[in-house]
Structures are given as C-alpha cells and as structure tokens.
Amino acid sequence: xxxxxxxxxxxxxxxxxxxxxxxxxxxxxxxxxxxxxxxxxxxxxxxxxxxxxxxxxxxxxxxxxxxxxxxxxxxxxxxxxxxxxxxxxxxxxxxxxxxxxxxxxxxxxxxxxxxxxxxxxxxxxxxxxxxxxxxxxxxxxxxxxxxxxxxxxxxxxxxxxxxxxxxxxxxxxxxxxxxxxxxxxxxxxxxxxxxxxxxxxxxxxxxxxxxxxxxxxxxxxxxxxxxxxxxxxxxxxxxxxxxxxxxxxxxxxxxxxxxxxxxxxxxxxxxxxxxxxxxxxxxxxxxxxxxxxxxxxxxxxxxxxxxxxxxxxxxxxxxxxxxxxxxxxxxxxxxxxxxxxxxxxxxxxxxxxxxxxxxxxxxxxxxxxxxxxxxxxxxxxxxxxxxxxxxxxxxxxxxxxxxxxxxxxxxxxxxxxxxxxxxxxxxxxxxxxxxxxxxxxxxxxxxxxxxxxxxxxxxxxxxxxxxxxxxxxxxxxxxxxxxxxxxxxxxxxxxxxxxxxxxxxxxxxxxxxxxxxxxxxxxxxxxxxxxxxxxxxxxxxxxxxxxxxxxxxxxxxxxxxxxxxxxxxxxxxxxxxxxxxxxxxxxxxxxxxxxxxxxxxxxxxxxxxxxxxxxxxxxxxxxxxxxxxxxxxxxxxxxxxxxxxxxxxxxxxxxxxxxxxxxxxxxxxxxxxxxxxxxxxxxxxxxxxxxxxxxxxxxxxxxxxxxxxxxxxxxxxxx
Amino acid sequence: xxxxxxxxxxxxxxxxxxxxxxxxxxxxxxxxxxxxxxxxxxxxxxxxxxxxxxxxxxxxxxxxxxxxxxxxxxxxxxxxxxxxxxxxxxxxxxxxxxxxxxxxxxxxxxxxxxxxxxxxxxxxxxxxxxxxxxxxxxxxxxxxxxxxxxxxxxxxxxxxxxxxxxxxxxxxxxxxxxxxxxxxxxxxxxxxxxxxxxxxxxxxxxxxxxxxxxxxxxxxxxxxxxxxxxxxxxxxxxx
Numbered sequence: 001x002x003x004x005x006x007x008x009x010x011x012x013x014x015x016x017x018x019x020x021x022x023x024x025x026x027x028x029x030x031x032x033x034x035x036x037x038x039x040x041x042x043x044x045x046x047x048x049x050x051x052x053x054x055x056x057x058x059x060x061x062x063x064x065x066x067x068x069x070x071x072x073x074x075x076x077x078x079x080x081x082x083x084x085x086x087x088x089x090x091x092x093x094x095x096x097x098x099x100x101x102x103x104x105x106x107x108x109x110x111x112x113x114x115x116x117x118x119x120x121x122x123x124x125x126x127x128x129x130x131x132x133x134x135x136x137x138x139x140x141x142x143x144x145x146x147x148x149x150x151x152x153x154x155x156x157x158x159x160x161x162x163x164x165x166x167x168x169x170x171x172x173x174x175x176x177x178x179x180x181x182x183x184x185x186x187x188x189x190x191x192x193x194x195x196x197x198x199x200x201x202x203x204x205x206x207x208x209x210x211x212x213x214x215x216x217x218x219x220x221x222x223x224x225x226x227x228x229x230x231x232x233x234x235x236x237x238x239x240x241x242x243x244x245x246x247x248x249x250x251x252x253x254x255x256x257x258x259x260x261x262x263x264x265x266x267x268x269x270x271x272x273x274x275x276x277x278x279x280x281x282x283x284x285x286x287x288x289x290x291x292x293x294x295x296x297x298x299x300x301x302x303x304x305x306x307x308x309x310x311x312x313x314x315x316x317x318x319x320x321x322x323x324x325x326x327x328x329x330x331x332x333x334x335x336x337x338x339x340x341x342x343x344x345x346x347x348x349x350x351x352x353x354x355x356x357x358x359x360x361x362x363x364x365x366x367x368x369x370x371x372x373x374x375x376x377x378x379x380x381x382x383x384x385x386x387x388x389x390x391x392x393x394x395x396x397x398x399x400x401x402x403x404x405x406x407x408x409x410x411x412x413x414x415x416x417x418x419x420x421x422x423x424x425x426x427x428x429x430x431x432x433x434x435x436x437x438x439x440x441x442x443x444x445x446x447x448x449x450x451x452x453x454x455x456x457x458x459x460x461x462x463x464x465x466x467x468x469x470x471x472x473x474x475x476x477x478x479x480x481x482x483x484x485x486x487x488x489x490x491x492x493x494x495x496x497x498x499x500x501x502x503x504x505x506x507x508x509x510x511x512x513x514x515x516x517x518x519x520x521x522x523x524x525x526x527x528x529x530x531x532x533x534x535x536x537x538x539x540x541x542x543x544x545x546x547x548x549x550x551x552x553x554x555x556x557x558x559x560x561x562x563x564x565x566x567x568x569x570x571x572x573x574x575x576x577x578x579x580x581x582x583x584x585x586x587x588x589x590x591x592x593x594x595x596x597x598x599x600x601x602x603x604x605x606x607x608x609x610x611x612x613x614x615x616x617x618x619x620x621x622x623x624x625x626x627x628x629x630x631x632x633x634x635x636x637x638x639x640x641x642x643x644x645x646x647x648x649x650x651x652x653x654x655x656x657x658x659x660x661x662x663x664x665x666x667x668x669x670x671x672x673x674x675x676x677x678x679x680x681x682x683x684x685x686x687x688x689x690x691x692x693x694x695x696x697x698x699x700x701x702x703x704x705x706x707x708x709x710x711x712x713x714x715x716x717x718x719x
Numbered sequence: 720x721x722x723x724x725x726x727x728x729x730x731x732x733x734x735x736x737x738x739x740x741x742x743x744x745x746x747x748x749x750x751x752x753x754x755x756x757x758x759x760x761x762x763x764x765x766x767x768x769x770x771x772x773x774x775x776x777x778x779x780x781x782x783x784x785x786x787x788x789x790x791x792x793x794x795x796x797x798x799x800x801x802x803x804x805x806x807x808x809x810x811x812x813x814x815x816x817x818x819x820x821x822x823x824x825x826x827x828x829x830x831x832x833x834x835x836x837x838x839x840x841x842x843x844x845x846x847x848x849x850x851x852x853x854x855x856x857x858x859x860x861x862x863x864x865x866x867x868x869x870x871x872x873x874x875x876x877x878x879x880x881x882x883x884x885x886x887x888x889x890x891x892x893x894x895x896x897x898x899x900x901x902x903x904x905x906x907x908x909x910x911x912x913x914x915x916x917x918x919x920x921x922x923x924x925x926x927x928x929x930x931x932x933x934x935x936x937x938x939x940x941x942x943x944x945x946x947x948x949x950x951x952x953x954x955x956x957x958x
Contacts, residue, residue, distance in 0.1 A: 117939055124937045154949045157928040183954060186921060342880055394874055465867060473874040513802070517809050534860075542867075553803075557810040561817050565849050566856070621814075627807060628814050638819050646818040653821040657842040660828060673829050694846075695853040 040065045041079055044086040053092050063096065067103045074107025074247040077147075081114040088121035088135070097131045101138055102239055105247050109147040115139055116151050119159060129167050136171035137236040141244070143178060149325045156184050163196065173205040174233040178325065180209070182216040182347075189213075190220050205233050208354070215347040305336055314339060327351040328359070331389045341393055356386075357399030364407060375416055383419040394466075396426035408440035413448040421455050425462035428470075429492065429500045438507050445511050450522060453515050457528035460508050464501070464535055468543035471497060475544075498547050505536055505549045513554020521558045523567065529555055530570045537577040540585055546595035548581055550604040553627055560612065561647070565654040565696065573698030575612060576705055578605055613706060616652065619645040649691065650675050662690050917954070924951045 040062035053059060066083065069075065075083065086092075087100040118139070122132060146152070152159075156179055162172045176184075190213055197206050214221035237244075302322035308314050314321075314335055321339060323330075327348055330336040340348060363379060390396050400423055411420065427437065445456055475494065492500070512529040519525050533555065539545045551559075551574075559571040582605060585597050611627070614620040621644045622630055635643050645651055650659045659675050666683055678687050692700040828835055928951050931938055938944040 120937055120939050123932055124935050151949065154952050156952050157925065158932060158948075161929070161932045184952065186925070188922075188925060341877065342884060344881070344884070394870065394877065469867065469871050469874060473871060473878055510802075513806055517805070521813065552806075553810065554806040557806075558813060561810070561813050563817065564845075566852055569853070628811050629807065630811050630815060634815070638815060640818055640822045643818060646822065647814075651821065651825070653817045656821055656825065657846050660839075660842065661846065671831075673825070675825065695850055695857075697857075 036065055037069055041082050045082045047086070047091060049091045051092050053095050059092070059096075063099065067099075070103040070105045071243055071247070073250060074105045075103075076107055077109055077111045077114075080104055080106055081111055081117075084114045084118050085121075088118045088125065088127075090121070090125040090127065094125075094127050094131055097127065098134060101131070101134050104138060104142075105240060105244050106142055106145050107247065107251055108145075110142050110145045112146050112148050112151050115146055116155055119152075119155055123158065123161070129165070132165075133167055133171060134239070136168060136175065137239065140171060140174055140178075141237040141240050143175075144326055149179065153179050153181065153184070156180075160189060160192075163192065166200070169196065169200070170203070170205040170234045171236060173209045174236065177209050177212055177233070177351075180212055180216070185213045185217045185220060187220055208233065212347060212350060215350050305330075305339065308335060308339075311335065311338070318342070323348050326355070328355040331356075331385060334392060337389055337392055353397055353399040356397055357403060360400065360403040361406075364403070365410070380416065380419065383416060383423070387419060387422045390423070390426045395470075396423070396428065401427050405436045405440075408437070408444070411440075411444065413444045413452045417452065417455060421459040425459045425466065427463060429467055429497060431492075431496070431500075433500060433503060434507075438503075442511070445515065446518070450519055450525060453519065454525055454528045457508070457512070457525070457532055460504065461528070461532045461535055464504060464532070467497075467501060467504075468535075468539060468545060471545055472543045498545065501539070501545065501547060502549060508532055509549075509552040509555060513552055516554065516558045521562070523562070523564055526559060526562060526567050527570075530559060530567060530574065533574050534570070534577075537574045537581060540581045541577075546585065546597075548578070548585065548597055548601050550578070550601060550608070556608055557628065560615075561653070563653045565658070565694075568652070568654040569696045569698040571698070572612075572696075572702035575609065576698065576701040579609070579705055609706065612702075615647040616649050617703070617707060619648040621645070621647045645676075650678050650687070655691065658691055658694065659687070662687050665690075921954065924954075927951060 043058065043062045044066070047059075051059070066075075066079070069079075083100055083104060087097045090097070118135060122135060127135075156176070159172060159175060159179070162168050163176075165172075190210075193206060193210055193213070197203070197210075200206065210221055303317050303320050304322050305324055308317065308321065318339075321343075323345070330340055330348070330352060340352075359382075386400065390400070404420070404423055404427065407420070430436070441456065445453060448456075475497075512525075512532070515525060516522075516529065533551050536549055536551075539547050539549075550556075556571070559567050562568055562571075582597065582602065585595075589596060607627075614623070622628065622635060623644070640646060649655055656675075659678060660673060662683075663670075663673055663675060663678065666678075666686065678684060688703075824838070827838060927947075931944075931948060938948045
C-alpha cells in the first residue's frame with residue numbers, strides 16, 4: 001500500500017526530472033556534435049610549423065571532420081579564415097593544401113581579410129604552381145560571396161605582380177578585371193601588359209583586361225582592342241561547382257537567395273555533364289563593408305549605389321555615387337538602371353555586358369541536353385527581369401543581342417518563346433541583319449507552329465515600331481548620322497536606315513506570303529500580318545520616315561478574299577492610310593523636294609486600289625489584266641452565275657451575312673432572297689449606311705476617300 | 720564531231736588498212752614499201768583527229784563551267800519568279816474556291832430547311848462576334864497608340880537628359896576660378912609640380928610594393944608595415 005502511494009508522486013518527480021534530463025542530454029549531445037568541429041578548427045589554428053602530415057592520425061581525423069561539415073552545410077566565415085590561413089601558411093607543407101582548398105565551401109560569406117592574407121601568403125610561400133592556380137580559381141569562384149572588396153583593391157598591386165607567372169596569368173587577369181578601378185590604371189601596368197602580349201600573343205584574357213583599362217584611360221592604352229572579344233576568361237569553378245551548388249541548395253532557406261553563384265563562362269572543352277546553374281541577378285552591395293562615417297580629410301565622399309533609396313536622393317548625389325563591384329547587380333534595380341543610363345559610364349557598361357554575355361552563354365549555349373525541356377523558374381524570372389530592364393531603358397544590351405544571334409541557330413522555337421521573342425524585338429538596326437537574323441528566322445518560321453508564326457510576326461512588328469520610334473526621336477533635320485543606341489557606336493545615314501527598314505518590311509512580306517499559303521490563310525495569322533502592315537502604312541505620317549512600302553500580292557489578295565469581315569475592313573483601312581500617306585508625300589515633294597517616292601510605288605498602289613474598287617463597288621471581278629487570272633472556260637465550268645459580281649459589297653464572302661440580314665430587315669415579307677435587288681439605288685445607299693454602322697470604319701473611310709459619289713458608277717480616284 | 724565519231728573513223732581507217740592488207744597478200748613488198756608512208760599519213764590523220772576531239776572536249780567543259788556560275792547568278796531571279804507564280808496560283812485558287820463556296824451558301828439560304836436554320840444561326844453568331852471583335856480591336860489600337868506615344872515621349876526625355884548631361888559636363892570642365900587670369904601662371908606651375916610629384920609618389924608606391932613582393936615577407940604580421948602597405952594603391956588627389 002505504501003509503495004503504491006509513493007509511486008505516483010515518484011513518477012511525477014521522476015517525470016519532471018526525466019524531462020529535464022532529456023533536455024540537458026539533448027543540449028549535451030548537440031554540444032558534443034559541435035565540439036569535435038570546434039576542436040578540429042582549434043587544431044588547425046594552433047598546429048605548429050613543421051608537424052608532419054604522413055602518419056598523423058589526428059590531422060587526418062580533424063580534416064575529415066572539417067570536410068564533412070563543409071560538404072554538408074558549408075563552412076562559416078570563421079572556419080574559412082582558419083582553414084585558409086592554415087593552408088596558405090604552409091605550416092604542414094604543401095601537401096594538405098589541395099585537399100583543404102577543395103573543401104572551402106562557404107555557407108554564407110567569405111571574409112575579405114582571409115582572402116587578403118591568402119594573397120600575401122601566396123607571395124611568401126613556396127607553393128607548387130598547381131596549388132597556386134587552385135587558390136586563384138577558388139578566389140574567383142567565391143568572388144561574389146566575399147563580403148567587401150576594398151581591402152582587395154588595396155592589394156591590387158600585389159596581385160598584379162603575379163601576372164608574370166605564365167600559368168597564373170589568365171586567372172590573375174580575371175581577378176584584376178573584377179577589381180580594376182580608374183585609379184588602378186597606371187602607365188607601368190599598361191606597359192607590363194603590352195610586354196606580356198608581345199610574349200604570349202593576343203590572348204583573350206589580356207585583351208579583356210586591356211579593353212577595360214582602355215575604357216578607364218584611353219590615352220594610356222594605344223592598342224586597338226576589338227569591340228567584341230569572342231571568348232571569355234578560362235573556366236575556374238569546376239572543382240567546386242557541383243558541391244557548392246548542393247550546399248547552396250541546402251542552405252537555400254537560410255541565406256539571402258541572391259547571394260548565389262553567377263557563373264562566368266566556361267570553355268567548350270569542359271565536362272559534358274553540366275547542370276543548369278543558378279541564373280540570378282546578384283544583389284546590389286557596396287564595395288566597402290564599413291559603416292559610412294564622415295571623413296574630414298577625404299575631398300570626395302563616394303556613396304555606394306546601394307544606399308540610394310529614392311530618385312530625389314539620386315539627383316542630389318549624382319556625381320558622388322560609387323558603382324558596386326559586381327556590375328550585373330545593376331539589372332535588378334530601376335534606380336540603378338536610371339543612374340547608369342544618365343551617366344553612361346563606359347566601364348560599367350563594358351563589365352555589365354561582359355557579365356550578362358557570360359551568364360547567358362553559360363546557361364543556354366552550353367547547357368546539358370537531359371533537361372532541356374524543363375527550364376527552371378529562376379531562369380525565366382531572370383529573363384523577365386532582363387526584358388523589363390531593356391524595356392525600361394528602351395534599348396537592348398549588345399551582349400544579349402550577340403547571344404541571340406548565336407541562340408537562334410540552335411533554338412527550337414518553343415523553349416522560352418515569349419522571353420526570346422521579347423528580347424529579339426529589342427535588337428537595333430545593324431548592317432548585317434540578313435545573315436545574322438533573317439536567315440535563322442526564316443528556317444524557324446517555316447518549320448514551326450501557327451502560334452510561333454503569329455508570335456514572330458508580332459515580334460517583328462514590335463521591332464519595327466521600336467526602330468521607327470528611335471528614328472523619329474533621334475534623327476534631327478539636317479543630321480544625317482543617326483546613332484542607333486546610346487550604347488552602340490554604329491552610326492547610320494538616313495538612307496542606310498531606310499534600306500534596313502525596307503529590308504525588314506520585304507522580309508516580313510515574304511514570310512507572310514508563304515506563311516499564309518502554308519497555313520491556308522488562317523485568320524489569326526492574317527490578323528497579325530495586317531497588324532504589321534498597319535504599322536508600315538503609316539511610317540511617313542506617324543513616324544516621319546519618308547518611306548512607303550506596299551504589301552506584296554501574297555498578302556494583299558488573301559486579305560481581300562478573306563472570309564471574315566474584320567480582315568477586309570482592316571485591309572480597307574490600311575489602303576485608306578496608304579492613300580493619305582502617299583498624297584501627303586506627294587504634296588510635300590512638290591513643296592520642299594524632301595524626298596522622292598518612286599513611280600513604281602504609286603503604280604502598285606493604284607493597281608491595288610483599282611482592283612479593290614472594281615471588285616467591291618463596280619462588281620467587275622476576274623477581268624483581264626488583274627493579278628487573279630482565271631480563264632473564261634474555267635469560270636464557266638464553276639457554274640457560278642454572274643461570277644464578276646461575286647466579290648462586290650453584297651456577295652463578298654465576308655459581307656454576305658450582312659447582305660442577308662439587310663435583305664431580311666428591308667423586305668421582311670419576301671420569302672426568296674434575291675440579293676441583287678439591293679443593287680437598286682435606294683436600298684443601295686441604305687445598305688451602305690447599314691454596313692458602315694456595323695463598325696466597319698475602315699470600309700467607310702476607304703470608300704469615302706476613293707469613290708467619287710456623284711457619278712452613279714463609282715470611279716476610283718487614282719493617285 | 721565528238722569522241723565516238725572520231726573513234727569510229729579510226730576504226731574505219733584501221734579496217735581499211737586491214738582490208739588493204741588482206742586485199743594484197745601477195746604484193747607484200749609493195750605493201751611494205753607503201754605501208755610506212757601510209758602509216759605516216761594515217762598517223763598524221765589520227766593526230767589531227769585526236770587534236771580536234773580534244774578541242775571539242777575542252778570546249779564542252781568550258782561551256783559547262785560557265786553555265787554553272789551563270790545559273791547561280793540567275794538562281795534568285797528564278798526563285799522569285801517561282802514564288803510569284805505560286806502566289807498567283809494560290810490567289811486564283813483561293814478566289815475560285817471562295818466564290819464557289821459562298822455561291823453555294825447563297826443558294827442554300829434560299830431553301831427553307833433545317834440546314835438553312837442552322838446556317839442562319841451560325842451566320843448571326845458570326846456577325847455578333849465580329850462586332851465584338853471590332854470593338855475590342857478598336858480599344859486595343861487606341862491603347863496601342865497611347866503606348867507608342869508614351870514611349871516616344873520617354874525616348875525624347877531620355878535624349879534630352881543625355882544632352883543636358885553633356886552640357887553639364889562641358890560647363891563643369893569649363894568652370895574657372897574668378898581670378899584665373901591673375902593666377903594662371905602660378906596655377907600652371909603648381910599643376911606641373913603636382914604632376915611631377917604625383918608621378919614620383921606613384922613610382923615610389925610601385926617600388927615599395929615591388930620590394931615587399933620581392934622580399935617574400937608576410938607584411939600582414941607587422942601592424943606598422945601593414946598600415947603602410949595597404950595604402951600603396953591609394954592616391955587621395957584625384958586625376
């Protein structure tokens with residue numbers, strides 16, 4: 001009895017103590033798990049110089065522990081500092097270096113002091129060359145994760161001194177490219193690079209660095225650098241790429257998502273198996289890590305761009321702004337783009353284009369084939385952000401244009417279609433359009449679906465509008481040189497520009513003709529084609545470009561024979577606009593001798609006009625001399641009575657329903673439909689009114705401007 | 720004359736020689752006497768004919784290569800002719816088909832049968848949809864015009880911004896100190912001195928960097944040395 005009385009209270013006490021002991025045990029267990037890692041780090045920070053490596057079990061155990069932590073979650077900044085110091089100081093010789101460097105996967109940031117120490121040790125110690133190369137590759141791989149860059153810039157000269165070592169040269173050039181500012185460009189450094197070039201040849205890594213130097217100080221670099229160096233820097237991240245991606249994925253929820261690996265270009269000979277990297281726009285950071293404090297003795301206080309929060313602030317401090325170290329981050333912020341556009345700093349643009357080009361190439365041109373069908377969400381978001389940046393600036397980037405020319409040759413037409421077509425529409429006018437753009441597009445067009453055809457029509461329409469808008473704003477009256485983008489250096493004369501526009505219009509005309517034939521005059525495609533010609537017919541009056549191009553027969557006639565009234569009405573509207581543009585052009589020509597529309601254009605227009613009026617108004621179809629040639633006997637065989645009236649306003653396929661409706665409304669009692677009875681003058685004018693009231697403004701404008709109403713049979717007033 | 724003809728002639732000549740051989744088996748001496756001259760004559764004829772054949776062959780070759788390049792030049796013209804013919808054919812066929820189809824529809828509308836009912840229904844629905852489409856298209860084109868107008872204005876502002884920035888830069892570079900005339904000489908001398916000492920300072924910095932590099936010391940461990948070494952890239956006076 002006493003036992004049973006005791007037990008419950010015992011249980012409660014033991015429960016509570018049991019709970020407490022569980023928590024304590026848990027904490028102790030956790031501490032025990034961390035303890036070995038902390039002890040391992042302590043080992044590496046305290047180990048004496050000269051301790052042997054071979055046969056050293058304690059060393060092996062600790063290193064394995066560190067590696068395990070590194071490959072699972074990455075190393076903390078302190079751990080990186082300790083391990084890097086251990087490796088670069090060569091306290092246990094150079095044999096453990098490679099292993100340590102390979103496991104230096106950061107979990108969040110890399111402290112820049114550690115990197116600076118590493119650089120200094122690189123000079124001091126006698127590391128084998130391959131290990132030195134590995135260290136530099138590591139710095140380049142984690143460059144975006146280094147928390148600040150001001151100390152690294154302070155040791156620019158020391159880094160530069162490694163450039164003479166042939167094996168290190170490519171990676172040193174890459175690192176310098178990322179760190180260079182205007183103040184870093186010194187005459188003796190330029191001289192050194194030129195000497196190296198004469199020794200090693202025109203290597204791309206030297207050219208990149210020299211072109212950046214040239215942007216900062218053109219007077220110091222006399223060499224002519226090609227505007228687009230084909231290849232980038234050498235691949236540097238392969239030892240860490242896969243592991244780093246895994247670590248980042250695991251830590252994804254914890255760290256800010258924008259601190260990721262923006263991968264610069266690799267070379268084509270690298271491994272076949274490649275994963276899609278994280279294609280993200282880096283976050284905007286400042287170069288220094290210190291809190292800004294007022295310095296009395298500095299004459300020019302530079303404010304990092306990341307601290308500018310509003311447009312007013314931007315305006316006030318316009319000339320004191322310091323650009324971030326990673327130019328790609330400018331794409332993410334509207335304010336940053338605004339600043340870039342205003343200030344037009346060439347070095348920033350050069351580096352931005354370089355980064356963008358590398359990112360796009362790496363992601364899409366060297367991607368793996370196994371998951372080619374599935375594009376990760378982040379990639380689409382990246383492209384969307386790029387598109388909105390281009391839309392904001394109202395022009396494209398030269399690197400994205402260059403990427404598109406290459407990509408079009410391998411595109412299948414459906415992957416990321418809206419984004420690619422959007423980027424395409426931002427391509428500026430260039431001389432070599434036919435080879436770079438039109439040929440691959442032709443191939444894609446004729447082998448693609450209806451929706452791609454429509455999408456491409458829309459894209460080319462948008463491209464034309466952008467060219468014309470640019471021209472109408474930037475081409476001044478007496479200035480024949482038009483610069484085509486604030487970032488491009490290509491200038492074109494007015495006639496060159498007109499030629500390019502004409503080439504585009506002819507190209508689209510050809511695509512449209514054959515496309516309509518292939519798709520059997522599909523109404524959707526016809527609608528997009530007519531949209532395009534809706535832009536073309538108004539080039540003179542709306543955009544001020546003295547150019548008139550008529551649609552080809554392969555577009556005009558399918559539109560005229562369309563079975564839906566919308567297309568017919570649009571065609572009428574377009575013809576009306578052509579007439580307005582042509583008459584205005586003719587008047588201007590008489591007045592100012594500004595430009596000359598060729599006789600052929602007028603002839604073509606008149607030909608179409610006469611055809612339309614004859615068919616629709618005068619019921620005179622299938623007459624000899626028209627483009628639609630059908631022999632008399634074939635027409636007889638078709639058993640269609642009065643075939644010459646078959647495309648007039650009453651019998652036209654698009655308008656017949658309206659004729660029926662009108663007939664019923666006009667003569668509700670009549671049982672038999674006789675459409676020819678509408679031809680009588682009284683119902684005819686009612687019918688016209690009825691038709692135009694259906695919203696067919698195009699037809700209304702067309703007939704009002706072209707038909708001389710006073711004569712009973714309409715005669716077209718030719719231009 | 721071409722190769723085969725030439726060969727035939729040679730064959731005939733050989734035959735005649737053979738026949739002439741056979742014809743006079745007895746008069747071998749006369750044959751032997753005449754055969755060298757005959758042989759020579761034959762040889763001469765054959766070489767003439769070979770030459771002619773060669774000329775013919777070469778002429779044929781040249782003609783062929785000439786036409787290949789000509790064909791390439793004419794190719795785009797032929798292609799566009801072909802395309803034009805296709806277009807005309809397509810348009811004519813389209814016109815014919817549409818005409819026949821809608822004539823048949825018109826005939827059908829006159830017969831009151833259930834088909835006519837459904838045709839009427841479909842045609843009414845089409846008209847309704849067309850008017851809706853027209854309204855939407857009008858709205859869309861109005862909006863598109865506004866968008867284009869806005870884009871034009873934005874682009875104009877961008878251009879003006881760039882112009883103003885250039886003007887500003889020009890003004891800033893031209894900004895002179897009010898008493899510049901007076902102190903011009905002094906200013907120039909001062910600037911020349913500044914340049915000289917700046918060059919010296921930069922060179923000294925470079926030399927010190929090189930010395931530190933060459934000594935292969937870890938200057939980070941000495942606080943004073945570190946302080947100095949970290950300032951070797953800086954030059955507080957801007958260019």
